[in-house]
Amino acid sequence: MDDCTLPVMNTGLRGVDIASSKICDVQGKKGKLIYRGFLIQDLAQKANFEEICFLLLYERLPKKDELKDFEQSLKQKRQVPENVFSFLKTLPIDMNPMDVLQMATPLLIQNDTNIGKSGVENTLYSAENLIAGMATITAAWGRIRNNKEVIEPNNDLNHAANFLYMLNGEIPDDETAHFFDTGLVLHAEHSFNASTFTARQVASTRAHIYAAISAAIGSLSGALHGGANVRVMKMLKEIGSVDKIDNYINNILSSGGLIMGLGHAVYQTDDPRALILAPMSKRMGQIANQPIWYELSRALEKKGKAAFKAKKQREIFCNVDFYSASLFYAMGIETDLFSPLFAISRVSGWAAHVIEEQFAMAAPKPSLYRPGAEYVGDYCGPDECVYTDLDER
Amino acid sequence: MDDCTLPVMNTGLRGVDIASSKICDVQGKKGKLIYRGFLIQDLAQKANFEEICFLLLYERLPKKDELKDFEQSLKQKRQVPENVFSFLKTLPIDMNPMDVLQMATPLLIQNDTNIGKSGVENTLYSAENLIAGMATITAAWGRIRNNKEVIEPNNDLNHAANFLYMLNGEIPDDETAHFFDTGLVLHAEHSFNASTFTARQVASTRAHIYAAISAAIGSLSGALHGGANVRVMKMLKEIGSVDKIDNYINNILSSGGLIMGLGHAVYQTDDPRALILAPMSKRMGQIANQPIWYELSRALEKKGKAAFKAKKQREIFCNVDFYSASLFYAMGIETDLFSPLFAISRVSGWAAHVIEEQFAMAAPKPSLYRPGAEYVGDYCGPDECVYTDLDER
Numbered sequence: 001m002d003d004c005t006l007p008v009m010n011t012g013l014r015g016v017d018i019a020s021s022k023i024c025d026v027q028g029k030k031g032k033l034i035y036r037g038f039l040i041q042d043l044a045q046k047a048n049f050e051e052i053c054f055l056l057l058y059e060r061l062p063k064k065d066e067l068k069d070f071e072q073s074l075k076q077k078r079q080v081p082e083n084v085f086s087f088l089k090t091l092p093i094d095m096n097p098m099d100v101l102q103m104a105t106p107l108l109i110q111n112d113t114n115i116g117k118s119g120v121e122n123t124l125y126s127a128e129n130l131i132a133g134m135a136t137i138t139a140a141w142g143r144i145r146n147n148k149e150v151i152e153p154n155n156d157l158n159h160a161a162n163f164l165y166m167l168n169g170e171i172p173d174d175e176t177a178h179f180f181d182t183g184l185v186l187h188a189e190h191s192f193n194a195s196t197f198t199a200r201q202v203a204s205t206r207a208h209i210y211a212a213i214s215a216a217i218g219s220l221s222g223a224l225h226g227g228a229n230v231r232v233m234k235m236l237k238e239i240g241s242v243d244k245i246d247n248y249i250n251n252i253l254s255s256g257g258l259i260m261g262l263g264h265a266v267y268q269t270d271d272p273r274a275l276i277l278a279p280m281s282k283r284m285g286q287i288a289n290q291p292i293w294y295e296l297s298r299a300l301e302k303k304g305k306a307a308f309k310a311k312k313q314r315e316i317f318c319n320v321d322f323y324s325a326s327l328f329y330a331m332g333i334e335t336d337l338f339s340p341l342f343a344i345s346r347v348s349g350w351a352a353h354v355i356e357e358q359f360a361m362a363a364p365k366p367s368l369y370r371p372g373a374e375y376v377g378d379y380c381g382p383d384e385c386v387y388t389d390l391d392e393r
Numbered sequence: 394m395d396d397c398t399l400p401v402m403n404t405g406l407r408g409v410d411i412a413s414s415k416i417c418d419v420q421g422k423k424g425k426l427i428y429r430g431f432l433i434q435d436l437a438q439k440a441n442f443e444e445i446c447f448l449l450l451y452e453r454l455p456k457k458d459e460l461k462d463f464e465q466s467l468k469q470k471r472q473v474p475e476n477v478f479s480f481l482k483t484l485p486i487d488m489n490p491m492d493v494l495q496m497a498t499p500l501l502i503q504n505d506t507n508i509g510k511s512g513v514e515n516t517l518y519s520a521e522n523l524i525a526g527m528a529t530i531t532a533a534w535g536r537i538r539n540n541k542e543v544i545e546p547n548n549d550l551n552h553a554a555n556f557l558y559m560l561n562g563e564i565p566d567d568e569t570a571h572f573f574d575t576g577l578v579l580h581a582e583h584s585f586n587a588s589t590f591t592a593r594q595v596a597s598t599r600a601h602i603y604a605a606i607s608a609a610i611g612s613l614s615g616a617l618h619g620g621a622n623v624r625v626m627k628m629l630k631e632i633g634s635v636d637k638i639d640n641y642i643n644n645i646l647s648s649g650g651l652i653m654g655l656g657h658a659v660y661q662t663d664d665p666r667a668l669i670l671a672p673m674s675k676r677m678g679q680i681a682n683q684p685i686w687y688e689l690s691r692a693l694e695k696k697g698k699a700a701f702k703a704k705k706q707r708e709i710f711c712n713v714d715f716y717s718a719s720l721f722y723a724m725g726i727e728t729d730l731f732s733p734l735f736a737i738s739r740v741s742g743w744a745a746h747v748i749e750e751q752f753a754m755a756a757p758k759p760s761l762y763r764p765g766a767e768y769v770g771d772y773c774g775p776d777e778c779v780y781t782d783l784d785e786r
Contacts, residue, residue, distance in 0.1 A: 008401055008411050012597065013764035018401050022770035037770055037778040046780055063786045083483035090476035092503060099499050102604060106496050110485060192766040194598050198591060198608060204405065205587050205615025211495060215591060215608030222598025224760050265763060367617050370658060371406035373585040377415035377430055385430040387439055393456045 009374070014265070019200075022360070023056065023352050024191040031269035035189050036060070044276050049159050049184040049345070050074060056189055056352040057127055070128075071158070077132035078153035078162070081110040085140055085150055093145040097340045098221035100141050101134065105217060106210045108133040115208060120359045126209045127351035134213075134347055135159065138340045139166035160184055163344070168332070175287060176331060179280045183327060186273040186320065187342050189349030195219040195226070196346075196353050203354040204368040216350045217343050226339040232261040232325035233293075233335050241292075242299045249300075249307045259304045261297075261322030270317045277323035284330040293326035402767070407658070412593075415753070416449065416745050417584040424662035428582050429453070437669045442552050442577040442738070443467060449582055449745040450520055463521075464551065470525035471546035471555070474503040478533055478543055486538040490733045491614035493534050494527065498610060499603045501526040508601060513752045519602045520744035527606075527740055528552065531733045532559035553577055556737070561725070568680060569724060572673045576717060579666040580735050582742030588612035588619070589739075589746050596747040597761040609743045610736050619732040625654040625718035626686075626728050634685075635692045642693075642700045652697045654690075654715030663710045670716035677723040686719035 008016050025034040033040040036055050043052060047061075050071045054062040062070060084107050091100060109115050112129050114122040140150045143166075151166045160181035164172040172180070190196070199216035203209065220226035239248050252259055264271055278298070285294040301318055308316040328338055379385060401409050418427040426433040429448050436445060440454075443464045447455040455463060477500050484493060502508050505522050507515040533543045536559075544559045553574035557565040565573070583589070591612035595605040613619035632641050645652055657664055671691070678687040694711055701709040721731055772778060 017765040017767045020769040021766045025768035042780040194761045202612045205618040207615035211611030215611040218604030218608040219595045222600035225598040368587045372410040373414045374410045375418035376413040387435040
């Protein structure tokens with residue numbers, strides 16, 4: 001896209017290309033999501049989360065031995081510093097898990113003897129430390145706030161299965177673990193979304209990767225960003241049964257509201273991730289003996305799309321949150337952990353972007369993101385305001 | 394500036410106006426810095442930090458009673474939750490104070506019963522809680538890492554004097570307290586610099602202000618942003634005496650290096666803040682019986698400017714960091730606390746920007762900052778790469 005085909009003023013930079021990147025391609029019209037050249041459909045079907053992390057960080061698929069070494073390296077980093085747990089135990093149990101994760105993540109610095117030294121190898125080490133450690137922190141908070149003992153990582157399990165084990169205290173069945181793994185693969189990367197832009201921006205000041213990832217977690221915590229599948233789940237519960245969908249849709253559309261999980265800023269067709277998540281959601285509902293959430297979602301999708309088209313004369317499509325809600329819910333995961341799940345996956349993409357921002361030679365740019373702003377505040381005349389003393393106001 | 398007079402691609406958005414704002418005007422050519430219509434020179438001379446906070450947050454100067462109430466309100470928020478201290482005590486004493494501040498700041502949420510509720514009044518309350526609390530956290534870490542007892546806030550003192558008291562355990566003399574107060578005034582706001590842009594960006598997702606400010610601290614921690622006056626101080630120590638300046642400058646300029654504290658991305662004349670800081674640095678050196686740092690700075694400024702002009706045929710100017718280094722150092726503040734000092738001042742500006750981002754009706758923009766990026770990664774042919782199975786690689 002040409003630099004100046006779109007306005008940049010007060011548009012949130014929406015759709016304005018501001019940088020070049022080799023990490024991810026999102027082709028909104030075609031519904032294609034591509035990590036480092038590979039279609040998400042292929043990756044979701046064939047690769048596990050560890051392999052995706054390698055691909056994102058090291059810019060290519062690993063060979064068999066490399067993947068084994070990488071998995072081993074992540075396992076070695078699952079143990080977090082002891083003061084993480086003592087810290088979490090001092091927090092009120094109703095604290096938002098995203099706030100907890102934003103705060104606790106930089107504690108992983110303590111396991112990183114290279115912190116402060118520059119160099120891409122050191123940052124790759126830190127990235128692995130973050131990917132491994134944030135899963136442990138999230139699971140630990142899921143336990144501690146429910147007054148349960150923290151579970152030590154189990155190195156017989158891969159990243160996805162081990163997370164569910166640390167969260168629930170039980171080794172998940174293979175199918176559930178696989179679905180969760182695929183969920184992590186699907187959420188790992190999505191180009192310059194808001195939280196990734198935050199990570200890049202913090203990294204551009206040459207802050208270390210822990211500062212950048214913590215900031216990105218803060219960005220993801222916003223209701224307009226990471227919280228969408230929580231609202232999908234809330235909506236599904238509110239609807240409650242298929243026979244109430246028509247009424248729900250009518251009320252929403254006539255009041256100018258939105259159907260959660262339908263519509264996306266970039267895709268102009270169904271989000272490719274939603275197409276992968278839907279059958280997993282269906283099967284997970286069967287496994288968990290809770291078919292209702294998938295059934296509701298599927299019926300809502302059909303009826304919602306039709307109603308939207310009838311009313312607005314254009315189509316609307318499923319986004320990633322539409323079926324991830326029912327999938328994660330059927331796994332028994334508490335809804336306010338959905339955003340942290342997003343974070344423990346997306347950290348892989350964030351890390352790749354931090355590294356690209358700080359080390360890529362292909363896209364040199366002057367130091368840091370420092371946009372301008374037009375001052376539209378009032379002066380108090382033709383020039384600056386006159387400061388009157390306190391007694392004279 | 395017109396939307397498209399400057400390129401936006403891989404330029405770090407440098408100089409590209411992306412939003413309108415009523416908070417701050419920086420006129421680089423004229424060397425003017427303006428908060429809410431008022432020249433920094435007037436504010437630095439006549440207002441204290443609390444008044445600046447009021448001005449930035451409430452968009453006008455306070456009346457006498459309003460300022461009194463505001464000061465009282467900040468005092469009530471100086472006490473931080475007890476688990477802040479217990480948390481800090483678990484940290485390794487060599488942890489970077491900016492990392493500590495980024496982590497600990499969201500703990501202030503616990504004192505904020507309105508968290509999660511929207512509305513500008515609630516966010517203003519949170520802003521005051523952050524301004525008051527971050528000073529306490531910073532001072533506490535300054536004590537704890539030196540194995541000293543945490544000092545309770547003293548509500549007979551204003552914000553600046555109380556910070557120095559909490560840090561040093563002694564009530565500062567009036568002149569030192571006044572200089573520190575003015576230092577806070579000068580660092581409070583500077584338009585869309587990198588950390589402020591981070592704060593706005595996180596706030597644009599509708600994350601709460603604690604998430605946004607924590608992220609901004611992360612951004613400020615970067616070497617290209619908040620750490621400049623630390624490097625000025627390091628340079629001054631390295632030079633050591635006035636007779637070594639010529640040699641130092643020659644070495645730096647012939648190796649293509651930079652003289653720390655000279656040059657600024659926006660100002661094309663001396664930074665107005667440097668002009669205010671210089672005499673304070675001089676006087677503080679006298680008070681502390683350490684005139685060397687100011688003397689070195691002054692001589693380096695003169696010789697450095699002349700050498701730069703002779704070599705590069707253009708002028709270079711002092712930035713804010715050039716004299717704040719020697720000022721804070723003569724106050725006895727440890728150099729790695731310089732960036733946290735910046736943060737406990739700038740939080741006032743960050744908060745004003747968060748509020749403008751989330752609540753200003755004057756500049757409606759579509760939800761969040763979500764720029765585009767041009768994908769320049771390789772495909773493996775005309776289309777996407779073919780995923781080969783692990784065994785076949």
